[in-house]
Amino acid sequence: MSDSASPNDRNRLSDLIAGAMRRGGDAADAVLIRSTAISHAQRLGEIEQLERQESFDLGLRVFRGKKQAIVSSTDFSKDALDELVDRALDMAAAVPDDPWAGLADPDQLATEIPDLDMVDPDEPTGEVLVEMAHACEDAARAVEGVTNSEGAQASWSHTSICLAASNGFTGDYARTDTGIGVSVIAGEGAGMESEYDFAHAVHMADLEDPEAVGKRAGEKATARLGSRRMPTAQVPVVYDPRVAGSLLGHLSSAITGPAIARRTSFLKDRLGEQIFTTDIEVFDDPHRRRGMRSKPFDAEGIANTKQAIVEDGVLTTWLLDLASARQLGLEATGHAGRGTSGLPSPGPSNLYLAPGDQTPAELISDIDAGLYITALMGMGVNGVTGDYSRGASGFWIENGEISFPVTELTIAGNLNQMFAEMRRADDLEFRFGTNSPTVRIDGMTVAGSGD
Secondary structure (H helix, E strand, O other): OOOOOOHHHHHHHHHHHHHHHHOOOOEEEEEEEEEEEEEEEEEOOEEEEEEEEEEEEEEEEEEEOOEEEEEEEOOOOHHHHHHHHHHHHHHHHHOOOOOOOOOOOHHHEOOOOOOOOOOOOOOOOHHHHHHHHHHHHHHHHOOOOEEEEEEEEEEEEEEEEEEEEOOOOEEEEEEEEEEEEEEEEEOOHHHOEEEEEEEEEOOHHHOOOHHHHHHHHHHHHHHOOOOEOOOOEEEEEEEOHHHHHHHHHHHHHHOEHHHHHOOOOOOOOOOOOEOOOOOOOEEEOOOOOOOOOOOOEOOOOEEOOOEEEEEOOEEOOOEOOHHHHHHHOOOOOOOEEOOOOOOOEEOOOOEEEOOOOOOHHHHHOOOOEEEEEEEEEEEEEOOOOOEEEEEEEEEEEEOOEEEEEEEEEEEEEEHHHHHHHOEEOOOOOOOOOEEOOOEEEEEEEEEOOOO
8 A cells, every 4th residue: 555645646736736826826735635444333243334435535725815715626637627726716816815824935844754654555354344343342242241232343544645835845645544443331221331442553563452442341331330429529530541632632722823813712821831730741743653643744835843832831832834823923833734625724743741650540549539530521611711611420539549430420620720730640652643641630620410
């Protein structure tokens, strides 16, 4: 399987941009995305889905002065692409000026494309995916106490991305993704509990054993049996790594350039200030080999690199694309992302919280009463104020140990205070695009229905 775009794709984008310039465009860029995906789903050992999909899509952005427009197409015929250019230019002539629009300057462009080992050359057969899903579901159902299955899935995909622009940039890369997951039910009647687990990897050789994933899902489901409702209290809250990454998601949303430029972020005035304790570090690393969100350059062709987003507890940077950087009078940080039908916008790649030096057990050892969260529900987060309120379930901590399952809780606080109180364990694993070790935050309000 190729790890780069075909010469035909690169030539197609070059011709498209040249055509836009000949017909009156002042600048243009284009992106072409091809994807091949195989997916399998089953339940109780019976195949419910096994399909293969191939897709391709092209997006063209043109500029007329400070006006810009973007159009996309899945028809690559000459007549269709000529029409695409004309439509984009007509749209660009009709829209208002955007003072921040424009391509990157040549000195901002990536000139070296690192090899990030993001393509597994071997495409699995449908039979291989079926075997993986069977093994995962069977292992989950074999756990004592599991009574039913909501299904297992296995998937594989290959995506190639080619970007070209009239400023001279041309670059491409590809990635593969193999995934496995299962959801099962434990218990009977009103006492049933559902849980899931999954794993992803760029290379299938790095994928966690499907049986291990299934067994873990089954054990999580049975551990939830007998969940209790708790009274409202103000206690330490500990986030399992599976949900701790959501805190980094709130951080990254709050430091994107558009949110800062619009003044709609609770961190809008905190750049260069300490928002965590001095031992906290958060990194974004687009060049992580075999990383789930790795990319050798950003969606505007700008060079990217590993960055410390938070260093010694201090917020060091915003996440900026070209437009938001210009609006703020700053330099783009190489965080632009883009599809074929939308304008570039900033976001993280492989974002992670650096681990601490305590084990998870040590992190909770002095908690007399607290909550260990394994699942979060709802999105009750106010990005302007930082107010935080989400449904949660997990386990109650008593005398420094995880004790019994709890459910129907709401946790509340403010992200400014939560970040300032954050402590972390040493169990960081790179399993997803955003990764975190176990995290502890003291003094949160846990509202229950067992008052």
